[in-house]
Amino acid sequence: MLGLISRILGKEDPGSKNVAKERLRLVLVHDRASVSPQLLQLMKADLIKVVSNYMEIDEEGLNISLDRSENAVALVANIPVKKLKRVAT
Amino acid sequence: MSEVIVVTSGKGGVGKTTTTANIGAGLAMLGHKVVLVDADTGLRNLDVVLGLENRIVYDLTNVINEECRLRQAIIKDKRFEGLHLLPTAQTKDKSAVTPESMQKLCTELKEMFDYVIIDCPAGIEQGFMSAVAAAGKAIVVTTPEVAAVRDADRVIGLLESKVGIKDPKLIVNRLRTKMVRSGNMMSVDDIVDILAIDLLGVIPEDEKIVISTNRGETVVDNEHSLSGKAFKNIVWRILGEPVPLLDLQDEGGFLSRLRKFIGLSN
Numbered sequence: 414m415l416g417l418i419s420r421i422l423g424k425e426d427p428g429s430k431n432v433a434k435e436r437l438r439l440v441l442v443h444d445r446a447s448v449s450p451q452l453l454q455l456m457k458a459d460l461i462k463v464v465s466n467y468m469e470i471d472e473e474g475l476n477i478s479l480d481r482s483e484n485a486v487a488l489v490a491n492i493p494v495k496k497l498k499r500v501a502t
Numbered sequence: 503m504s505e506v507i508v509v510t511s512g513k514g515g516v517g518k519t520t521t522t523a524n525i526g527a528g529l530a531m532l533g534h535k536v537v538l539v540d541a542d543t544g545l546r547n548l549d550v551v552l553g554l555e556n557r558i559v560y561d562l563t564n565v566i567n568e569e570c571r572l573r574q575a576i577i578k579d580k581r582f583e584g585l586h587l588l589p590t591a592q593t594k595d596k597s598a599v600t601p602e603s604m605q606k607l608c609t610e611l612k613e614m615f616d617y618v619i620i621d622c623p624a625g626i627e628q629g630f631m632s633a634v635a636a637a638g639k640a641i642v643v644t645t646p647e648v649a650a651v652r653d654a655d656r657v658i659g660l661l662e663s664k665v666g667i668k669d670p671k672l673i674v675n676r677l678r679t680k681m682v683r684s685g686n687m688m689s690v691d692d693i694v695d696i697l698a699i700d701l702l703g704v705i706p707e708d709e710k711i712v713i714s715t716n717r718g719e720t721v722v723d724n725e726h727s728l729s730g731k732a733f734k735n736i737v738w739r740i741l742g743e744p745v746p747l748l749d750l751q752d753e754g755g756f757l758s759r760l761r762k763f764i765g766l767s768n
Contacts, residue, residue: 428685
């Protein structure tokens with residue numbers, strides 16, 4: 414409805430430049446860190462192996478990505494935990 | 503004293519050759535001795551942009567293979583005193599052009615000229631590596647598009663890490679002020695922010711560039727064109743003068759439209 418009104422009023426959508434910037438930002442994070450999707454997959458498999466030693470995790474829901482804030486690149490991992498294992502200490 | 507500057511971009515079609523020609527002509531207009539080296543062997547274009555395509559006898563590969571003397575291959579521009587072109591081959595095998603041979607060539611050119619400006623081929627392969635090998639400074643040309651900025655970023659990374667050119671300078675070409683205003687084109691600030699290198703200048707999208715290139719002429723000597731003024735300012739900045747950026751906003755603005763309407767400006 415709002416879109417229709419703004420179209421009638423001749424307003425364009427907010428502009429594609431922000432889409433361009435966001436896409437560029439993400440592409441450059443990968444380019445600059447020279448991390449390929451294959452490498453991320455390998456890392457994901459290793460992470461699963463290591464973390465599974467300590468807790469039961471949802472492998473399907475596991476999600477890792479590289480993100481950049483300001484000038485730092487961060488590896489962001491979201492690992493849903495199903496159950497904690499009792500580890501003998 | 504002499505400087506070797508490479509004009510590069512990664513992506514093709516962003517305006518490297520036009521930029522090279524106009525910076526060279528601008529420097530020559532101010533009395534400097536300049537040679538433009540076309541390093542895009544196999545796809546040479548600098549000769550046609552300068553309108554010198556009919557004057558080529560020898561080229562870069564002849565010089566490197568010692569089939570002629572360097573002076574025989576250098577062509578004097580017909581309009582600008584002090585401007586010269588060293589064309590490259592259009593057909594021959596480009597394996598002769600190596601980083602080493604370019605370094606040797608540029609050492610000789612530096613003896614003869616104040617400025618050696620190299621027009622780099624697109625891409626980041628062997629041709630790129632040879633073209634940048636002898637340069638002390640680099641100008642990276644980009645346009646406000648995702649692909650061009652991405653490639654510029656890659657080239658900046660290579661220049662800094664593999665070639666050892668520490669502070670490449672940025673030219674944003676083909677900026678369309680109206681689209682930036684409506685939020686449909688990345689602004690110069692956006693691009694500088696992303697690439698994080700110093701800005702050397704901004705060239706607006708300008709039909710006059712198409713027209714001058716059709717004729718084999720440069721635009722930097724056209725005082726009535728905004729892009730010509732922008733190139734002239736870039737030349738001043740290369741010479742170390744801190745010229746402020748042109749106000750491109752008045753293109754299409756209300757006042758300039760009014761002025762155009764009543765015939766005060768063209």
